[in-house]
Amino acid sequence: MISIPLSALEVAMVQTGARAADTLRDTAEFARRVEDLGYRRLWYAEHHHSPAIGAFPPVVLTAHAAALTSSIRLGSGGVLAPNHAPIMLAEQFGTLAALHEGRIDLGIGRGPGTFDESTARALRRGAGPTTDDEYRDDVSATLRLLVDEVALGPLPEPWMLSSSPAGAALAGELGLPLAFAHHIRPDNTLASLDHYREHFSPSRWCARPRVLICVETLCAETQQEAARLAGPMEVVKAGLLKGRGDIPFPTPDEAAAHSFSADDVRALAGFRAQQAYGTPETVAKRLADLVDVTRADELMLVTPVYALADRLRSYELVRQQIVMPAAS
Template sequence: MFDIPLSALEVAMVQAGARAVDTLRDTAAFAQGVERLGYDRIWYAEHHHSPAIGAFPPVVLSAHAAASTSVIRLGSGGVLAPNHAPLTLAEQFGTLAALHQGRIDLGVGRGPGTFDEATARALRRGAGPATDAEYEGDVAAILSFLVDEVALDPLPEPWLLASSTAGAALAARLGLPVAVAHHIRPENTQPVLERYRANFTPSRWCDVPRVLVCVETVCAETEEEAAWRVGPMDVVKAGLLKGQSEIPFPTPADAATHPFTAAERQALAAFRTQQAVGTPETVLHRLSRLAKATGADELMLTTPVYDLRDRLRSYELVTKHSGTTTAP
């Protein structure tokens, strides 16, 4: 039995040969599927100007999914504070929380959500990247506006996303639960958690340190099938290693013929050892090991595979073999 809650991160990959509207259609089916499987929450990530990931606002996806589900929590993982006015975020997520009581999260992050400099500047109305002070001020303003301006009941549950010790320190200082991006920078996970727990200050939002760890998880009946399904994301990651952000999300068949260099294969293999890819036995072992090593209160699984059915099957296998499923 797996004894901590499991959640899902929806990245909304746009499949090669598909339209963005097809991805949007799949997000509702995905939300309904993981709700049936008993997952605690779904978060939506903010991305821009990417051929592999849809530029769909987390607040819109959360509202859409909330209308077609009944109990699963929904929200941003995350909405990127430098790209938005703090009052606007407070109003949007505060309204959602009032409409869907007890089901809305507001996960806030810092990154621009794009590797394209022109897009990043457009999001910031021509301004450059946010400084540490500006980001901290934005997060503090969002929290203040939630309480003093929005003042609806209940408020969304705020989280701070962190992949660095600076983000961990801010979450600790503000007394927020922290979501650690182990699926992006696994080498930073332990330093982030050490900084967060050592400096945590209780707040109205959180009495004690609270940790969610996000991990890339691809589960299949065989190791070969899991490797086949993870292939498209490997192609995207290999492009990022070369500084190429405009890499489409290929089919598994195309990914299987991709000419990876020896250095890329080595980097991808090293990354995969920190994630949870393989058979149910392998995946549950790695998830359990990660939960124990981090002391996480919750694990969030991100499963960037090509086909919606394969993606849901991965989530189904995890719950089936972990004993956490509540599906009929």
């Protein structure tokens, strides 16, 4: 067994045949159960205008889950800075931190949170993609406002989300802990972490480099069951490979009947090889290998499967394989 803190990322997949409101209700049960299992933190991702992922604001889900739980850390993984005024992020998460002292995280990222260009422009009030300088200014302004103007007392713990060396470089420059999206851009992981550690500048937020790795993880009692549960997300990913963000999240039976191209099969197999799929022993070995090669301080698991019960079972099986150190 390895010993490392485990956390969870909620992406709120909307099941085919279900309403978004049903998915929203499931997030409450998920928060209670991962707290019971001993996971350290639970983050919510910002997405917009997708048939497969609910457009539930991370700040709202964080507030709702905080009222239903008592110990797990909660927050954004992440809110996307170009979509929000810095003062609003500072006020929202500063208020949550004051209401739930010692339990709120503010994970900040850059992407639009949508594959639809018109939605991205609407979120940014007609503006185009943000520049590196604009993004740095937005993040810096949010951190400054938390301290100098909102100043409600307890502060949220800020994290920089990244899937590239550029984002990792900014985390190092600002002295923030880094949450790296290995589940999105695994080919960037090692180079980005090296850059972050080499160029880290201590700050009031973080005294030393601190790395969380987010890994797509799907654990079941058998390899066959893990493969069946992975099917729906494989269909969605195959669409994304073709530049389509409009693919609904199918049932496992619908996914089993889906016809994948040879290119899809190769690409999906390559992605799976860098994540953690399979039986408890297989997943534990894969996670241990990732910790070894990345020197991660924490693992965050994202498990996009169709049914809540199957998703929770995956988190339970992984938890049985990992020794969780006490929170510092």
